Amino acid sequence: MAKKILMLVGDFVEDYEVMVPFQMLTMVGHEVHAVCPDKKSGDTVKTSIHDFEGDQTYTEKRGHNFMLTFDFDKVNPADYDALVIPGGRAPEYLRLNEKVLEFTRHFFETDKPVASVCHGQQILVAAGVMKDRSGMAYPAVKPEIEVAGGCWISQNETFSDAYVDGNLVTAAAWPAHPEWIRKFLELLGTKIEA
Numbered sequence: 001m002a003k004k005i006l007m008l009v010g011d012f013v014e015d016y017e018v019m020v021p022f023q024m025l026t027m028v029g030h031e032v033h034a035v036c037p038d039k040k041s042g043d044t045v046k047t048s049i050h051d052f053e054g055d056q057t058y059t060e061k062r063g064h065n066f067m068l069t070f071d072f073d074k075v076n077p078a079d080y081d082a083l084v085i086p087g088g089r090a091p092e093y094l095r096l097n098e099k100v101l102e103f104t105r106h107f108f109e110t111d112k113p114v115a116s117v118c119h120g121q122q123i124l125v126a127a128g129v130m131k132d133r134s135g136m137a138y139p140a141v142k143p144e145i146e147v148a149g150g151c152w153i154s155q156n157e158t159f160s161d162a163y164v165d166g167n168l169v170t171a172a173a174w175p176a177h178p179e180w181i182r183k184f185l186e187l188l189g190t191k192i193e194a
Contacts, residue, residue: 003081003188007034008100008123012090015047015063015115016174021084022066024181028190033070033080037097040071041178045133046089050118050173056138060089060172077106084186085175087118087138095126105129108167113187115169115180121145135170136163138191 002129005025006108009018018034027034047063070123083104085091094100104127106147120146121137130150137145142152152165153163155172162171162180169181169187185192 001189002029002031004079004188005032005082005084006075006103006104007032007084007086008036008067008076008079008094009034009045009086009140010036010090010094011045011088012048012089012167012172013045013066013086013125014090014118016051016177017067017086017088017120018047019064020174020177021086021115021117022193023183024177028192030188030190031186032084033075034066034068035070035072035075036068037072037094037100039068040073041068043068045090047178050088052173052175075099077103078110080112082184083107083112084184085114085120085123087120088115089117089119091122095123095139101127111167113167113169113184115184115187116174117171117172117180121170125150133168133176134163135167135168136172136176137170138172140180 049063050058108129125148134151137182158171159175
């Protein structure tokens with residue numbers, strides 16, 4: 001059965017972390033409403049591409065324009081079956097928006113599936129939903145998760161694994177897409193037949 005999924009995005013969201021989940025979730029038949037504060041359906045956000053090229057941290061390059069599919073001001077979180085929070089730089093300022101935090105809390109209060117990757121967990125921390133929870137995130141977010149009372153789970157060297165804690169699926173970065181999208185689809189009850 002198709003689900004209705006809310007995706008929270010903003011300028012300089014990580015390109016792969018918004019594009020790939022959006023396309024995969026749509027491909028399997030789910031309806032995804034990608035929204036951004038102060039923007040409407042048809043508006044775009046700029047993406048950034050983060051890569052692991054042997055430096056002490058990831059590198060960043062300009063990505064694509066990603067088109068929003070719904071008006072932020074029309075969102076009623078009760079209308080959605082699940083939430084997706086991509087990473088990149090967007091979560092660092094999206095977490096300052098009280099509506100974003102209210103939307104996020106709703107999915108935890110109602111025990112609906114949530115998938116968050118990379119720096120998306122900054123929104124989870126700001127919403128106060130990581131206390132007594134375990135999850136992966138980009139290593140730079142580890143201190144925030146721990147100060148919030150959560151447990152940061154280490155990832156493998158290739159950043160390709162994901163972690164499930166109840167209704168929450170997390171991963172450290174886009175190389176984990178096959179794993180965290182698979183685990184998220186399982187939480188959604190999505191069946192893919194070969």
